[in-house]
Amino acid sequence: xxxxxxxxxxxAFEGRxxxxxxxxxPVNAPMIRHWCEMMGITNPLYTDREFARExxxxxxxxxxxxxxxxCMAGLDMENYPPGSxxxxxxxxxxxxxxxxxxxxxxxxxxxxxxxxxxxxxxxYYTSRVDAVTEEKATGLGTGHFVTVIMTYSVERAEGxxxxxxxxxxFRVFKFKPAVxxxxxxxxxxxIPKITRPRPGISDDSRFFWEGCEAGKLLVQRCADCQTxxxxxxxxxxxxxxxxxDTVEAxxxxxxxxxxxxxxxxxPPFEYPNPVGLVELxxxxxxxxxxxGADRSExxxxxxxxxxxxxxxxxxxxxxxxxxxxQ
Amino acid sequence: xTLKKTRSIADVSLGESLPELAIPITVTLINGGAxxxxxxxxxxxxKDAAQQLGSPHVFMNILTTTGLVxxxxxxxxxxxxxxxxxxxxLGVPNYPxxxxxxxxxxxxxxxxxxxIEVSFAGKNSMGNHVTGSAVVVLP
Numbered sequence: 214x215x216x217x218x219x220x221x222x223x224x225a226f227e228g229r230x231x232x233x234x235x236x237x238x239p240v241n242a243p244m245i246r247h248w249c250e251m252m253g254i255t256n257p258l259y260t261d262r263e264f265a266r267e268x269x270x271x272x273x274x275x276x277x278x279x280x281x282x283x284c285m286a287g288l289d290m291e292n293y294p295p296g297s298x299x300x301x302x303x304x305x306x307x308x309x310x311x312x313x314x315x316x317x318x319x320x321x322x323x324x325x326x327x328x329x330x331x332x333x334x335x336x337y338y339t340s341r342v343d344a345v346t347e348e349k350a351t352g353l354g355t356g357h358f359v360t361v362i363m364t365y366s367v368e369r370a371e372g373x374x375x376x377x378x379x380x381x382x383f384r385v386f387k388f389k390p391a392v393x394x395x396x397x398x399x400x401x402x403x404i405p406k407i408t409r410p411r412p413g414i415s416d417d418s419r420f421f422w423e424g425c426e427a428g429k430l431l432v433q434r435c436a437d438c439q440t441x442x443x444x445x446x447x448x449x450x451x452x453x454x455x456x457x458d459t460v461e462a463x464x465x466x467x468x469x470x471x472x473x474x475x476x477x478x479x480p481p482f483e484y485p486n487p488v489g490l491v492e493l494x495x496x497x498x499x500x501x502x503x504x505g506a507d508r509s510e511x512x513x514x515x516x517x518x519x520x521x522x523x524x525x526x527x528x529x530x531x532x533x534x535x536x537x538x539q
Numbered sequence: 540x541t542l543k544k545t546r547s548i549a550d551v552s553l554g555e556s557l558p559e560l561a562i563p564i565t566v567t568l569i570n571g572g573a574x575x576x577x578x579x580x581x582x583x584x585x586k587d588a589a590q591q592l593g594s595p596h597v598f599m600n601i602l603t604t605t606g607l608v609x610x611x612x613x614x615x616x617x618x619x620x621x622x623x624x625x626x627x628x629l630g631v632p633n634y635p636x637x638x639x640x641x642x643x644x645x646x647x648x649x650x651x652x653x654x655i656e657v658s659f660a661g662k663n664s665m666g667n668h669v670t671g672s673a674v675v676v677l678p
Binding site: 268290320322404469 | 541562571577593594600608614618619620624625626628637666667
């Protein structure tokens, strides 16, 4: 249940402004080089003074994505450099945390750059709490989104006005995790495996999936009136017979209809994801993924040929259709 | 080192795709990236701490993601393309052992301002780790 008292308290932080938080160090070559090395960035603008001067800058400049880095507190996350505000500009997070929302993730970072900053310049930011949401339920858990706007400036010598160089919208989600931690046991892979949904297999449809395993596209046939049917079912719709067998289809057909899925993107599928309703030459229709075709090339009536694709360490075989010449 | 050429606005067409960039996600990248961005939050360098937080392993911090986004756009646009903004939204985490592949496209193109907006997505085996856009000024 959402806690109205908490909500009132944290909503009161909206619009609150906080004073300066200084950078520990002026923009400097060693931190830039270290950062570029980790990111795999080789642009000489950040490391070669001559190059930077030729490009019109007074010295090497900081990579723009480093803007936030300069004012990070460091190992002790509450240890702001001398001259900084005594207030904690993220105090609203502490209040939310005290109500049991112990986890935090960053969800948005929007950086805007008025200009690049050069070696030797010292930054500070001031901040404003832009928005605190009511309690939201997400895949991670329930909690509150908190958006803070930081304005970055360069400090000038006495008598000259400081200059704004950039702005950042930073949004975090402070939440109670939906699932409790599951300790890893003896597995090397850290990545939760996202797999395709497995087909629901019944006594009526088992032949179809076993056929796929064997590289055959099997279609159910009424053993009495010989009518073909798909998807598999226990009874013939035409003569109501319970007797059936199967025939192997040629795997050739045409595109009866199709849809191209764009959103939401659900792993492990590739997007855009074209899915076809395929009419086999034998006369029945089935739904299957389409491969090897650009969306713009797909045409109703397009000739198609089945192929069998194996997924998930070969444990799942699915029929897919590929366009072929008319 | 041979210096890459910076694209001019005339070199870029609306709807143009950027080449894909696959970045292997390693403990070293997550760890080193966190420290290079002065982010000592334990979930980015201490596996035990990350597991206490409910993650299977250490996970990439947002400042490293921002840096990799800059690399992706800048590798394509060239060294003198000047960023006006970088806007990102995080999705699924980047864990060690995965690969994040960036795809991008030119979404806006302003001939008179010489600016382009690139939209991008960095996808790993679980889905999109990052989506967003960046505006750069071309010479």
